[in-house]
Amino acid sequence: MLGVYRALFAAEVAAAAQYRIQSVLWLLFAVVRPVVFLAAWTAAASTQGGSIGDFSTADFAAYYVCLSLVIQITNAWDAYDFEFEVRTGRLAPKLLRPLHPLHYAAMSSIVHKLFTVPMLLPVLVVLAWRFNAHFSTQPWHVVLFVPSVLLAAVLRFTFGWVLASLAFWTTRITSIMEFYDRLLFLFAGTIAPLSLLPGPLATLGYALPFGYMIWAPTEILRGGTTLVQTFQLIGIQLVWLLVSWVAFRIIWHRGVRQFSAVGA
Template sequence: MKHYLEIYWAFFKTTIAVQFQYRASMSIWMIGRVLEPVVYLVVWATVANARGGMVGDYNPEDFAAYYIVLMIVNQFTFTWVMHEYDYRIRQGALSVLLLKPVHPIHSDIADNISYKVLMSFIVFPTAILLYILFDPNLLFHLQTFALFLCALTIAFFMRFFIEWTLALIAFWTTRNEAINQMYFTLGLFLSGRIAPIELLPNLVQQIANILPFRWAVAFPVELMLGRLSNEQIWHGFTMQGMWLVISLVLLKIVWRSGIKKYSAVGS
């Protein structure tokens, strides 16, 4: 354990320094991830107003709260490994990572966490700005917030392991943009980004209940908003735990067989 702490500490020192060099690009890339929830916030608030104030269980201020928290959750759980692996494997950049004495996933996790730490200096002011602009119905309870932090942490690792595993498809095909986009499209609907899950058609809701997307994004959001009963909260954590285990097992299996396929370019 101590060994890993030292390794991570070393990774953080380098990755923070590297990420800091790209702060301008990082902020620019963030615009899309802020604008998307704002757009759907406005769309749903417009729908609610047109129907006399409510859609399902949500009024415009609830939508504002939902999408501001969703912006934060998505910001802290998203990864870019699926785009990066294509390049790593095609260009042979993975070879360098394999030479290090630790599994390459650790440097990716450290890299991702450094990025999130740096970005939080932009994310939180943005969230406050959106709070002022949209006047959300968001109450703060310490206990809910503590549970939210747990759910967010599990969501981060769950999403990280799933997307890291999917990224490994690049071992078998170098054209994985199409797969990436399919995953992305599913996520758009099933993680509650286009609409809160309860506003989706029944069939889609049932699919969302099984697949991981909902538990990685919508669940922490609804938890923070105080919309879930105790029973729903425990069900959510159970699903998160289940997907965390499944994704870890898949990751190990896929990594082991993928690495055998890998023949570095130029070797």
């Protein structure tokens, strides 16, 4: 099995090397949106005495620098690719392979991030310097950020496959994914830290899984959580990951049985 993964890794590295321009474009997209919100929030904070809620302009800078990194590490796009494969019938031969399609997607995601995250880091250092970011990060924040961001990445990946599996029934899930992206935008901490959302929206944000895909590791990395809060967030991530995995297994097995794409 280890040899299979080595071969997959080598193949994905070769593919990623051929699409370096595409990787750079993905990287730019990952940075632009958080920077826009960073500029907007710092401008708004400056007009209100230098802070909004518990966030100063320097806190906003730290938050969005960390957010950019977390978004890149946790990014998952498999549902869009999977819809095309189901609709065109290209999935059928892949189902005959010894490895679940999930393995190929996971390796592709890992290699993509190994290429792009190192390129992103110097950009984030410059942004942190330019906006005078203030981090309250302690060594234990950094240590616990690692399992948190890994859980967030696996959770987002698994949740994406839950949605991707709906393509067995609809064959077109673009509208579902667009709605999902809007939920992420609002409740994952992208438009604003969850604590700054209006009361009912903040309550909903803490209850839904989306914040634990992006917001939770972001807050941990910038030092915005206590030790107890950090363990609570990681515990919630584990719960949502278990729920997502069970949902994926159920939906996938039922979907494969009724797979009706052309060529299946």
